Amino acid sequence: MANVGLIFGGRSVEHQVSVSSARTIAGALEAAGHQVVPLGIAPDGCWVDPALATRALAGDLDSLPSVGGPIAPTLRRLLQVEVDVLFPIVHGTWGEDGTLQGLCEMIDVPYVGTGVLSSAAAMDKAVAKQLLEAAGLPVVGYELIDRRSFTHSPEECLRRLERFEPPVFVKPSVGGSSVGITKVPHREGLRASIENALRFDDRVIVEHNITGRELECAVLGYQQLEASAIGEIVAGKEFYDYADKYLEEGAELIAPAELDAATTERLQAIAVEAFAALGGWGMARVDFLLESADRIYINEINTLPGFTSISMYPRLWEISGLSNAQLVDRLVDIAMRRHRDRQRLDRGIKDWIAELTADRS
Ligand SMILES: Nc1ncnc2c1ncn2[C@@H]1O[C@H](COP(=O)(O)OP(=O)(O)O)[C@@H](O)[C@H]1O
Ligand SMILES: [Mg+2]
Incomplete structure (x- = not known):
């Protein structure tokens, strides 16, 4: 208690x-x-x-x-x-x-x-992609445009984007709730979409459009991370945008998603590896874009996922056999354990300094 x-x-x-x-x-x-x-x-x-x-x-x-x-x-x-x-x-x-x-x-x-680092890393889509790529995990191919270079030479930035076949997705690197995100159908729209995304952050991601399914996996744990059953979002519109999330609520949340066992296991393994790659513990919802069984991409990692009565994170644990009460209890226990370990690490530094000083005297 x-x-x-x-x-x-x-x-x-x-x-x-x-x-x-x-x-x-x-x-x-x-x-x-x-x-x-x-x-x-x-x-x-x-x-x-x-x-x-x-x-x-x-x-x-x-x-x-x-x-x-x-x-x-x-x-x-x-x-x-x-x-x-x-x-x-x-x-x-x-x-x-x-x-x-x-x-x-x-x-x-x-x-x-x-913690601080993994929260910040997961929140910044460009940083998260870089860490995930470095860990050999699959992310959607992208270019990063920053305000300084875009202001200096928008033409040069747009030239870097010529390898992308429209439609493309343009997103503020730091953001959420789909704010500032556009799906750009033609090259002509790119400049305005980048300018729009720059209203919300200093760095903008431009990435390939993935036609396929949107799947989500809940992760929970500390030293050992566990993955839940897989859920699916079926957007009510062109994509899962702000209006779809909060205004119209036209999207469908399916749990569990209809998937074969091999794909489910693969998504679960990637979800765990992805959160671990950011140095995460506690909880995260790892979101995927699935083009085909062998083309799975991590879209993003949410470290404080929605927890409403209809939210995916608690729902996925519920169908995986963990009630809400058991889930929050596990989270509280992890918080306590992490705090004890953090204090031990801090003591480690102090003890080391003390030993060093004692050796010299
Ligand atoms: N590369 C992409 N291809 C296809 N759809 C995408 C792509 N990136 C984002 N989306 C759509 O846009 C939505 C919001 O993008 P996301 O990166 O999850 O941003 P947010 O952090 O705002 O939720 C996704 O849920 C998905 O429907
Ligand atoms: Mg999202």
């Missing part, structure tokens, strides 16, 4: 999804016998009054009201609570990208989910 500080809401466009995710997690934590301490972050980044956070978790509020003013003084809400472990479920920027994980590290409280 632990006192779990559940951090939710946040500054990204996924604020409301986070509130929904937090509700599922709160229920599961309580079912597992843990005590939930609600910690809400408003859309302006301020930490809110605990009474408001409690109301949002109870279903009275769909989102937390902005507080106004600087964020720093509101941090006392986090610093004042007495918890054994923090469970951040803030999706997107300022939550999933290593920043919140860094805050948890600084205040030295165990936290659920992967």
